Amino acid sequence: MFSLAMLLLACVEQSLASCVVDSFTVKADFEPARYAGKWYALQKKDPEGLFLQDNISAEYTIGEDGTMVAASKGRVTLFGFWVVCADMAAQYSVPDPASPGKMFMNYQGLASYLSSGGDNYWIIDTDYENYALTYACRTLKDDGSCDDGYSLLFSRNPRGLPPAIQRVVRQKQEEICMVGESLLNFFFWSFCIYQMIILPKMKT
Numbered sequence: 001m002f003s004l005a006m007l008l009l010a011c012v013e014q015s016l017a018s019c020v021v022d023s024f025t026v027k028a029d030f031e032p033a034r035y036a037g038k039w040y041a042l043q044k045k046d047p048e049g050l051f052l053q054d055n056i057s058a059e060y061t062i063g064e065d066g067t068m069v070a071a072s073k074g075r076v077t078l079f080g081f082w083v084v085c086a087d088m089a090a091q092y093s094v095p096d097p098a099s100p101g102k103m104f105m106n107y108q109g110l111a112s113y114l115s116s117g118g119d120n121y122w123i124i125d126t127d128y129e130n131y132a133l134t135y136a137c138r139t140l141k142d143d144g145s146c147d148d149g150y151s152l153l154f155s156r157n158p159r160g161l162p163p164a165i166q167r168v169v170r171q172k173q174e175e176i177c178m179v180g181e182s183l184l185n186f187f188f189w190s191f192c193i194y195q196m197i198i199l200p201k202m203k204t
Helices: 002-018 163-175 191-202
Strands: 037-045 054-062 068-078 082-093 102-109 116-126 131-140 146-155 183-185
Touching (some): 068 191, 131 163
Antiparallel strands (some): 037 054, 037 146, 037 183, 054 068
16 A cells, blocks of 8 residues: 555656646757748637637748747637737747747737737747647746646648647647647638628628
């Protein structure tokens, strides 16, 4: 019985240690130019507070000075009943050139009812052509694990990822303790495209 208790304790300690944010690895030698282009979110883990619900897409571009910027859209419900397509803009900086996959993101909502601020933006893994897994931790617990954070799984194809890539992503999500009920899956069904294109035609 004592041996079993010690084994369980060791497993718990190992699990807690593996969830220390500073121990997470990011994409080695991240290349923003290859990351640029259109991405569609297929899965997410929400932070506390207002966050894009679904139908999330992001277009990344690289400026002449090498700075990466993004224009993103997503469906959001305000005041419990008002469903809109929100537009966001973001600029990215690299605090440590030796770790280009660990960026800092300054974001702005392009409407008065949307928030602005800054978060870490880590590229946990990407193959540039199919998928990208991003991560941000806003606040840490005393043990170094994340108290409030979020993660997004992006795909170049809004219809999803093949099984082989899903297995790779699952492993990476386990490495950053982003598995289980906290992850939300959704389909990209072009709500924002509908809102921008169809609704104006209905006006009289």
